Amino acid sequence: MQGVSGMAKVVIIGAGPAGVSAALYARRGGAEVTVISSGKDTGSLAKAHLIENYYGLAEPVSGVELLARGIDGAKRIGVEFREGDVAAVNFADDFHSFRVETEQEGFEADSVILAAGAAHKTLPVPGIREFEGKGISYCAICDAFFYRQKKVAVIGAGEYALHEAAALLPHASEVTLLTNGEEPACAVPETLSIHPGKLAAVEGDGRVQQVRFQDGSVLPVDGVFLAVGVAGSTELARKLGVMLEGNAIKIDEQMATNIPGIFAAGDCTGGLRQVAKAVYQGAEAGLAAVRYLRAE
Numbered sequence: 001m002q003g004v005s006g007m008a009k010v011v012i013i014g015a016g017p018a019g020v021s022a023a024l025y026a027r028r029g030g031a032e033v034t035v036i037s038s039g040k041d042t043g044s045l046a047k048a049h050l051i052e053n054y055y056g057l058a059e060p061v062s063g064v065e066l067l068a069r070g071i072d073g074a075k076r077i078g079v080e081f082r083e084g085d086v087a088a089v090n091f092a093d094d095f096h097s098f099r100v101e102t103e104q105e106g107f108e109a110d111s112v113i114l115a116a117g118a119a120h121k122t123l124p125v126p127g128i129r130e131f132e133g134k135g136i137s138y139c140a141i142c143d144a145f146f147y148r149q150k151k152v153a154v155i156g157a158g159e160y161a162l163h164e165a166a167a168l169l170p171h172a173s174e175v176t177l178l179t180n181g182e183e184p185a186c187a188v189p190e191t192l193s194i195h196p197g198k199l200a201a202v203e204g205d206g207r208v209q210q211v212r213f214q215d216g217s218v219l220p221v222d223g224v225f226l227a228v229g230v231a232g233s234t235e236l237a238r239k240l241g242v243m244l245e246g247n248a249i250k251i252d253e254q255m256a257t258n259i260p261g262i263f264a265a266g267d268c269t270g271g272l273r274q275v276a277k278a279v280y281q282g283a284e285a286g287l288a289a290v291r292y293l294r295a296e
């Protein structure tokens with residue numbers, strides 16, 4: 001169990017109750033712990049007006065307040081917090097450790113805990129659900145190969161969408177970014193076409209064949225990749241080959257996924273979506289990560 005500084009490194013994606021609880025246990029277990037959270041998507045707890053069903057609250061507190069108390073407590077014991085949208089988790093060259101990528105920087109990790117909250121909702125555009133697996137994809141790195149020399153579109157206007165488009169460019173004959181009426185949040189490379197139209201439907205006969213816009217125009221495509229907002233837990237899991245059950249990350253009772261060294265906790269594992277469950281699973285994941293690193 002050793003990193004550059006002598007301590008093994010645990011990187012946790014998500015600073016909600018699951019991620020922070022995992023950080024407390026991993027840090028107290030002796031690991032060097034970095035928690036990365038998105039500045040754009042602050043998670044579910046930040047949206048909760050008042051929490052009054054969690055242990056130890058004499059009076060209800062706002063989700064924002066409970067979140068801040070958790071983070072302050074973890075900082076006090078030496079957990080490092082960084083802001084950034086994680087776009088991918090990859091195996092490092094040794095296939096034994098990992099690299100967590102945000103648009104700005106990369107973090108080396110001996111173990112990673114996925115705690116980025118519930119699976120992200122897809123867009124309520126007709127055809128998207130219907131064609132899932134039949135031309136609609138949520139993971140460019142997983143499915144780019146199937147679109148060699150084909151026309152594809154990526155729905156999204158942020159850095160995550162650009163990351164997905166970049167993974168498709170070497171394979172597809174044409175990649176179009178569909179921003180659905182939004183301004184792209186960052187510079188778009190010249191190799192990428194942009195269509196700013198509002199989406200009306202994804203259409204096809206058994207498989208995706210075209211995207212229809214609200215002005216009635218159509219764009220013929222063989223595949224459409226969803227990359228709205230920031231990458232969610234399940235998107236990150238898919239890229240790494242972590243098994244899912246429906247839209248939830250599949251874990252055992254110690255919060256371990258099918259990939260050694262990768263753990264998951266909180267809303268991203270499905271079941272009860274409550275703070276108490278996120279905190280419990282975070283604790284188990286933090287302890288399990290430390291046990292995993294000690295066994296290495």
Ligand SMILES: Cc1cc2nc3c(=O)[nH]c(=O)nc-3n(C[C@H](O)[C@H](O)[C@H](O)COP(=O)(O)OP(=O)(O)OC[C@H]3O[C@@H](n4cnc5c(N)ncnc54)[C@H](O)[C@@H]3O)c2cc1C
Nearest residue numbers: 014015016017018038043044086116117266267273274275
């Ligand atoms: C309106 C509302 C009211 C609620 N009321 C209650 C209640 O009264 N009691 C209760 O127990 N529960 C309540 N909940 C549920 C509770 O908030 C969640 O179960 C809990 O927050 C889940 O914790 P989590 O850590 O798994 O995820 P979250 O709290 O969702 O945290 C996710 C974290 O992941 C980060 N993240 C996401 N994507 C990325 C990315 N790509 N890169 C980097 N970071 C990322 C986010 O920034 C965030 O820090 C409520 C939820 C909502 C929405």
